[in-house]
Amino acid sequence: MTLINAEVAPEQERLNWGRLLMDGIPYADLTAALERGEDVSWFDHWMKTAADYEKEAQRAVDAGHRHTAGELFVTASLCAQYAQYLWFGEDRAAGQQRKVDLYLKAAPYLDPPAVRFDLPIDDVSVPGYLRVPDGKGPWPCAVLIGGLESTKEESYRFEELLLARGVAIATFDGPGQGEMLAGTAACGDFERYTSRVVDFLIEDSRLDANRLAVVGRSAGGHYALRSASLDSRFVACVSWGGYVNFENWEGRAPLAKESWRYVSKSANMDEARIFVEECLDVRPVLAELRVPTYFQQGALDFVPVSQVETLKKHAINADLTVVVEPAGDHCCHNLGPRPRLEMVDWVADQLRTGGSDQ
Amino acid sequence: MTLINAEVAPEQERLNWGRLLMDGIPYADLTAALERGEDVSWFDHWMKTAADYEKEAQRAVDAGHRHTAGELFVTASLCAQYAQYLWFGEDRAAGQQRKVDLYLKAAPYLDPPAVRFDLPIDDVSVPGYLRVPDGKGPWPCAVLIGGLESTKEESYRFEELLLARGVAIATFDGPGQGEMLAGTAACGDFERYTSRVVDFLIEDSRLDANRLAVVGRSAGGHYALRSASLDSRFVACVSWGGYVNFENWEGRAPLAKESWRYVSKSANMDEARIFVEECLDVRPVLAELRVPTYFQQGALDFVPVSQVETLKKHAINADLTVVVEPAGDHCCHNLGPRPRLEMVDWVADQLRTGGSDQ
Numbered sequence: 001m002t003l004i005n006a007e008v009a010p011e012q013e014r015l016n017w018g019r020l021l022m023d024g025i026p027y028a029d030l031t032a033a034l035e036r037g038e039d040v041s042w043f044d045h046w047m048k049t050a051a052d053y054e055k056e057a058q059r060a061v062d063a064g065h066r067h068t069a070g071e072l073f074v075t076a077s078l079c080a081q082y083a084q085y086l087w088f089g090e091d092r093a094a095g096q097q098r099k100v101d102l103y104l105k106a107a108p109y110l111d112p113p114a115v116r117f118d119l120p121i122d123d124v125s126v127p128g129y130l131r132v133p134d135g136k137g138p139w140p141c142a143v144l145i146g147g148l149e150s151t152k153e154e155s156y157r158f159e160e161l162l163l164a165r166g167v168a169i170a171t172f173d174g175p176g177q178g179e180m181l182a183g184t185a186a187c188g189d190f191e192r193y194t195s196r197v198v199d200f201l202i203e204d205s206r207l208d209a210n211r212l213a214v215v216g217r218s219a220g221g222h223y224a225l226r227s228a229s230l231d232s233r234f235v236a237c238v239s240w241g242g243y244v245n246f247e248n249w250e251g252r253a254p255l256a257k258e259s260w261r262y263v264s265k266s267a268n269m270d271e272a273r274i275f276v277e278e279c280l281d282v283r284p285v286l287a288e289l290r291v292p293t294y295f296q297q298g299a300l301d302f303v304p305v306s307q308v309e310t311l312k313k314h315a316i317n318a319d320l321t322v323v324v325e326p327a328g329d330h331c332c333h334n335l336g337p338r339p340r341l342e343m344v345d346w347v348a349d350q351l352r353t354g355g356s357d358q
Numbered sequence: 359m360t361l362i363n364a365e366v367a368p369e370q371e372r373l374n375w376g377r378l379l380m381d382g383i384p385y386a387d388l389t390a391a392l393e394r395g396e397d398v399s400w401f402d403h404w405m406k407t408a409a410d411y412e413k414e415a416q417r418a419v420d421a422g423h424r425h426t427a428g429e430l431f432v433t434a435s436l437c438a439q440y441a442q443y444l445w446f447g448e449d450r451a452a453g454q455q456r457k458v459d460l461y462l463k464a465a466p467y468l469d470p471p472a473v474r475f476d477l478p479i480d481d482v483s484v485p486g487y488l489r490v491p492d493g494k495g496p497w498p499c500a501v502l503i504g505g506l507e508s509t510k511e512e513s514y515r516f517e518e519l520l521l522a523r524g525v526a527i528a529t530f531d532g533p534g535q536g537e538m539l540a541g542t543a544a545c546g547d548f549e550r551y552t553s554r555v556v557d558f559l560i561e562d563s564r565l566d567a568n569r570l571a572v573v574g575r576s577a578g579g580h581y582a583l584r585s586a587s588l589d590s591r592f593v594a595c596v597s598w599g600g601y602v603n604f605e606n607w608e609g610r611a612p613l614a615k616e617s618w619r620y621v622s623k624s625a626n627m628d629e630a631r632i633f634v635e636e637c638l639d640v641r642p643v644l645a646e647l648r649v650p651t652y653f654q655q656g657a658l659d660f661v662p663v664s665q666v667e668t669l670k671k672h673a674i675n676a677d678l679t680v681v682v683e684p685a686g687d688h689c690c691h692n693l694g695p696r697p698r699l700e701m702v703d704w705v706a707d708q709l710r711t712g713g714s715d716q
Contacts, residue, residue, distance in 0.1 A: 017385065026694030027379045056696060065703040067522055071695065111522075164425055164469075336384030337429065338414060345423040 013255045014042060014086045018333030022340070024078050024157045043091055046083030047098065050076045054102060061109075070109030074156045077102035085149055086255040088262060093182075096151075100179060103129075103153035110156075112163065121196045124183040128152050128172030128197060132206050133163055140211035140351035141168040143197055143234075145190075145227070147218030147241075148259050151178030155217075161340060165348040168207055172197050174223065176263035185265040188279030194227035202233065211235060211351045215343075216242055218331055219280070221295075225315075226282045229289040236350035237293040237318075238343060241331030243303050244310045245281035249273050251302045286314035294321045294346050296339065298328025321346065371613045372400060372444045376691030380698070382436050382515045401449055404441030405456065408434045412460060419467070428467030432514045435460035443507055444613040446620060451540075454509075458537060461487075461511035468514075470521065479554045482541040486510050486530030486555060490564050491521055498569035498709035499526040499559055501552060501592075503585070505576030505599075506617050509536030513575075516698060523706040526565055530555050532581065534621035543623040546637035552585035560591065569593060569709045573701075574600055576689055577638070579653075583673075584640045587647040594708035595651040595676075596701060599689030601661050602668045603639035607631050609660045644672035652679045652704050654697065656686025679704065 020030060029049055036045045053076035060069040077099050084095030107114040107129065114129040129152055133139055142162050144155050152171035159169045173179050174193040176186025194214060202209035213236040216224030221242015228237035249257070261272035264279075293315065299305055308322055325332045325339055332339040378388060387407055394403045415430035435457050442453030465472040465487065472487040487510055491497055500520050502513050510529035517527045531537050532551040534544025552572060560567035571594040574582030579600015586595035607615070619630035622637075651673065657663055666680055683690050683697055690697040 021385045026696075027375065027385065028692055028694035053696075060699075060703070063703065063707075065699075065706075067519075068699040068703050071699060075695075161425075334386055336386035337433075338384075338411075341418075341423075341426040341429060345418070345421065345426050348423075349421075 011042060013253045014082070016333065018329065018335075019331070020082060022157065022333055022336070023154055024075060025082060026075065029079065041089075043083050043087050043089055043095060046079050047095060050079035050083065050098060050102065052076075053079060054105075057105070066109050067111065070106050070111065073102055073106030073109065077106060077153050078156075081151065081154055086259060088255075088258055096178065096181075099151065099153050117200060119196050119200050121193065122184075124180065126172050126174070126193050126196050127179045128170055130168070130170045130201070130204070131159060131163060132168040132204075133166060137168075137206040138208040139166065139168040139206060140213070140348075141170060141201055141207045142213045142215050142347055142351070143194060143201070143227075144169055144171045145174065145194065145214065145216035145220035145223045146171075146177060147216070147220040148176075148256065148263060150217065150220060153178070158340060158344075161344040162347065165344060167213075167344075167348055167351055170197055170201055181263060186260075186263040186275070186279075188281075190223040191227040191230040194223065195231045195233075198231060198233050209233070213237065213347050213351055215347060216240065218242065222246070222280055222282065225286065225289065225293070225311075228291055228293065229282060229285045232290070235291050236347060237289065237291055238347060239293065239295045239311075240343060241296060241298065241301060241303065243280075243307045244286065244314060245283055245307075246276040247304050247307070248302055249276065253302075283310070283314045286311075287316055289315045289318040292319045292321065292350055294323070294343060296323045296332065296343060297325070298330060298332045298334075299324055299326045300328060300334075301330045303330065369400060371611045372440070374691065376687065376693070377689070378440060380515065380691055380694070381512055382433060383440060384433065387437065399447075401441045401445050401447055401453060404437050405453060408437035408441065408456060408460060410434075411437060412463075415463070424467050425469065428464050428469065431460055431464030431467065435464060435511050436514075439509065439512055444617060446613075446616055454536065454539075457509065457511050475558060477554050477558050479551065480542075482538065484530050484532070484551050484554050485537045486528055488526070488528045488559070488562070489517060489521060490526040490562075491524060495564045496566040497524065497526040497564060498571070498706075499528060499565045500571045500573050500705055500709070501555055501559070501585075502527055502529045503532065503548075503552065503572065503574035503578035503581045504529075504535055505574070505578040506534075506614065506621060508575065508578060511536070516702075519698060519702040520705065523702060525571075525702075525706055525709055528555055528559055539621060544618075544621040544633070544637075546639075548581040549585040549588040552581065553589045553591075556589060556591050567591070571595065571705050571709055573705060574598065576600065580604070580638055580640065583644065583647065583651070583669075586649055586651065587640060587643045590648070593649050594705060595647065595649055596705060597651065597653045597669075598701060599654060599656065599659065599661065601638075601665045602644065602672060603641055603665075604634040605662050605665070606660055607634065611660075641668070641672045644669075645674055647673045647676040650677045650679065650708055652681070652701060654681045654690065654701060655683070656688060656690045656692075657682055657684045658686060658692075659688045661688065 053072050057069050057072035080099035084092045112131050114131050119126040152173050174190050175184040214224045214227050214234050215238040217240045221239035228234045264275040266272040411430050411434035415427050418427040438457035442450045470489050472489050477484040510531050532548050533542040572582045572585050572592050573596040575598040579597035586592045622633040624630040
């Protein structure tokens with residue numbers, strides 16, 4: 001596999017301020033990344049920052065400061081995530097593994113804790129985490145799906161919003177993502193993996209099997225539409241900056257294209273393009289989507305806003321809530337917390353039978 | 359009173375990124391403030407942003423989305439806070455009042471709610487908020503003191519950290535701050551007002567009167583030293599970016615100096631300087647400080663790091679924990695969450711008899 005020289009590619013593509021900040025990277029670390037010496041690579045800088053946070057987190061563990069330990073291990077994991085984010089050097093796998101290890105360290109200190117699962121499928125397994133609120137259940141649950149360059153370790157801040165509203169959360173890596181990438185490339189049947197997670201969740205007596213939602217971000221918003229169309233156990237679906245079918249390949253940034261090649265294990269860019277255009281297309285099954293569905297787009301996104309019309313044309317059996325933010329970029333990361341709050345409130349409303357969120 | 363033309367003064371002084379972000383202003387709103395049209399004043403821009411958030415918050419109330427309502431009303435209040443922050447136009451009082459009103463709207467939706475109190479003293483009253491965790495008490499409590507240009511409505515994010523660690527919080531406006539400014543200028547006996555709040559707290563059966571801490575930021579870190587020295591009901595003290603005595607007047611930024619003149623109701627800058635140097639000095643009483651005290655400074659602060667030596671010289675009866683962050687600016691706002699986490703863990707440890715924080 002040919003690796004592009006990421007040092008030459010525009011760092012602006014990695015330094016997606018809205019996304020990194022909203023996911024929980026401290027502003028102080030973004031400025032430090034910008035101001036680092038010219039001889040320090042993006043990857044090395046963030047891996048060092050991750051190690052610094054890990055050290056502080058361990059100190060918190062030793063002092064019995066559980067909350068701080070959880071917070072700092074998560075931050076360390078996020079730093080490793082963004083070290084390997086859109087980074088195609090040989091060291092990417094090491095960054096990916098650090099992210100996994102650091103989140104695993106954070107998991108028991110989160111409130112509620114994140115409990116790891118590994119679910120056999122074919123000859124591999126689907127890795128993920130489940131977080132269930134304390135107290136009397138059974139709880140509704142949202143299954144979160146990341147996108148390109150996303151993994152199960154990245155949604156902590158968003159999870160907190162759902163948990164505060166009484167919704168348990170499950171995250172997992174699907175094909176082409178995180179720990180699954182080595183064994184399973186991105187594919188056109190992502191829903192099989194989502195359904196494997198659902199098989200697991202409905203066996204948990206703390207959860208209400210009749211109140212499951214799927215929430216996907218970016219490409220995960222595409223996978224969410226596919227999963228909710230083909231698994232009738234979901235009662236609600238959110239496509240956050242997602243799409244019905246992949247359009248505008250030419251309009252994608254260089255590292256994003258390289259990433260699609262990487263996660264689909266395509267031999268070259270032409271193959272990658274054919275993959276996304278042919279395999280990331282839920283139009284053939286979208287008439288099967290029969291649950292309330294929230295479709296959020298930013299008008300300034302590289303995902304064409306015409307996807308709203310595509311959705312309406314094909315999702316003829318679903319109750320659609322379409323939100324197009326006029327000033328929003330991809331996933332509306334640039335707009336701060338408000339669009340995310342609206343989304344989680346919608347999810348909580350769908351997973352409840354009337355009333356307020358308390 | 360002569361008002362300076364704030365439009366001419368450097369906006370950089372207001373746009374303190376670390377502070378605003380850490381206090382809860384979304385990054386998206388900071389960039390919007392930077393990119394606003396030249397014909398829109400700092401004040402008007404932020405007041406408009408506050409109004410936008412208020413509208414969204416009210417929509418959340420109407421939809422029964424309590425968590426979001428609280429979050430957005432707090433954000434609205436913070437925007438009004440920063441509208442009038444270091445702003446000396448005639449409209450400042452209106453911004454101050456909006457901040458108060460918006461936080462009052464947020465209060466019942468916070469978790470736990472913030473409950474307003476107004477405590478008579480002399481011929482005025484001390485306004486504040488108390489937030490007590492749910493569940494079985496009695497809870498330890500931290501009394502938070504803001505600094506110059508700070509008020510009781512501004513510490514929401516910091517409060518969340520203490521509440522998560524099982525510490526109730528009380529905030530209030532003292533002389534020269536927020537709602538008290540109109541009737542009472544900044545003064546040299548701030549501890550009288552802190553003690554008035556303590557009088558109130560010890561009557562609340564949900565709180566443990568033997569586990570009270572005082573935590574002050576910036577000038578509030580000076581007031582905290584004074585309050586803990588002169589009120590023996592505190593068992594711990596945090597001076598966060600504070601000082602024993604006011605030094606380095608010449609090194610302060612122009613708007614900060616103007617603000618000292620404003621809150622002390624001095625006729626001119628000479629009077630203001632005399633006020634801060636003569637009245638903000640706890641050396642004469644610091645031998646009375648007999649409780650564990652956390653003194654945090656940034657080595658890059660305009661508060662001279664020599665204040666550490668001053669503290670050690672005069673606080674001869676206190677168990678001191680001194681933290682000087684080599685890369686920290688004023689209150690270490692530029693360093694992100696880590697220094698704040700260390701501080702709240704220290705407070706929680708002091709207010710507990712051994713064990714971890716859960």
